[in-house]
Amino acid sequence: MNDLRRKLLGAAAILLLKPFAALAAAWNKDAFGAKTPQDALTGIGVGSPAPSKDLVIEAPQIAENGAVVPIEISSAIAGTTAIAVIIEKNPFPLAARFDFQNGALPYVKLNVKMNETCDVRAVAIAGARHYTATKEIKVTIGGCGG
């Protein structure tokens, strides 16, 4: 099959697929089902992200309870289109992925569950480039047993 035909068929295939994809909201089952941080990264298409000081995690060093740990992430890396949150020692490390477009800033604040003291890892995706930052959060059980 010649080159042009291949391209046209490819384009037609994409046009056919797009509306269906838009109907069912995408949820990356493989990545969310990954049991290690590395597999979670692979699941979202990230290989070896480079540490970056322009990706900032704002969170308390100590969480009084692991059920609600507040985390604020912002990326000053140019062209950031997505931010993912990975919690190292959770049974399923990938906690969330945010894709930004049409003027949304690469910023998010959310509350996550942490199983135990460990690193919270933020990953910023800026096109083909991937960046990362981590912060250790200590999880405690409070008071008279919660």
Added chain:
Amino acid sequence: MPGPMKMRATLGSGHTDVRVLMTHPMETGQRKDAEGKAVPMHFIQNLTVKVNGRTVVEAQISQAVSRNPVFSFRVRGGAKGDKVEVSWLDNHGESNKTETAVA
């Protein structure tokens, strides 16, 4: 019937702050009920934020997000009266949404 949602959208310096609260058990599937049976997984998987009809944030979230989730987002620019809409869809196919005007 999903529980209430509430959103506040305010103008910051050069951007719009959106904060949305939602009611959802975000069950991990690991919690045991009074009889010792595991409470099945029930959690929000998708969250969409739109401003004036245009999607600005698409989020995929897991059961690791806390019960009764609260999210904050920021959108560049914005003006008073802009319509912000947040909707969610969970793994049971249930959904909810809320709308507010930027104050």
Added chain:
Amino acid sequence: MRWPAILVALLLPLSAAAQDAKKEIQRYQRMIGDGSPVELFELQGEALWKKPQGPRQASLEKCDLGAGPGVLKGAYARLPRYFKDTDRVMDLESRLLHCMQTVQGRSAEEALKRVFGNEDRPSEMEYLSAYIAGRSRGVVISPGTRHPKEAQALELGRKLFFHRAGAWDFSCASCHGEEGKRIRMQDLPVLSNPRDARPVVATWPAYRVSNSQFKTMQWRLNDCYRQMRMPEPVFASEATVALNLFLTATGKGETYRGPGTKR
């Protein structure tokens, strides 16, 4: 005299670490409070307040919480207090219980059936407490202390606070009566001291992130009794109202911040 220097050298890093921990915990508390599910409970509470219920199919909107029927602004901040119509001191929950019966015609049994809820189904008391307390945001806490029955209740509350009993011979003061105490990572407030009572009273009732439940003062007192291994107090009993008054009066003068968010 080398010993004191060594002691200081050993103790300093420990206290610095303790200070850091305290700061980080305060940061945690600030961040969870900033954008909390509390608002959703207030919303639900408002709907419940206006919902016709009971044999009279009446809403609670005619309930008098001390400032007149249906007046909510600042009402919570002035509780507990003496009520002429019942000739006794009442707190928010005892007053709600009273209104459920007198305004809505509900039986005590029915109204008391499920006063403490859970994360899947909060109780009416919890929703209503959130809403009504929220309507006292920014109001100075000033419970009734001058009426003879209020003075009596205050004194009873004070006695109860220090009264040791139960299997472990505990009183409230066992945990909340001495400086510098803590349980795990929680610094224990000395609740008989206005300095510590004020911020506590200014942030209850509260949403508890550890179990995603909204907890009221009646629950808090009930659970303290459980933790002290004492018999379960009767909901809205004279004893619980007296204790509530003692705590609130000790914290009086503080500006009520609205329902809190706690671990």
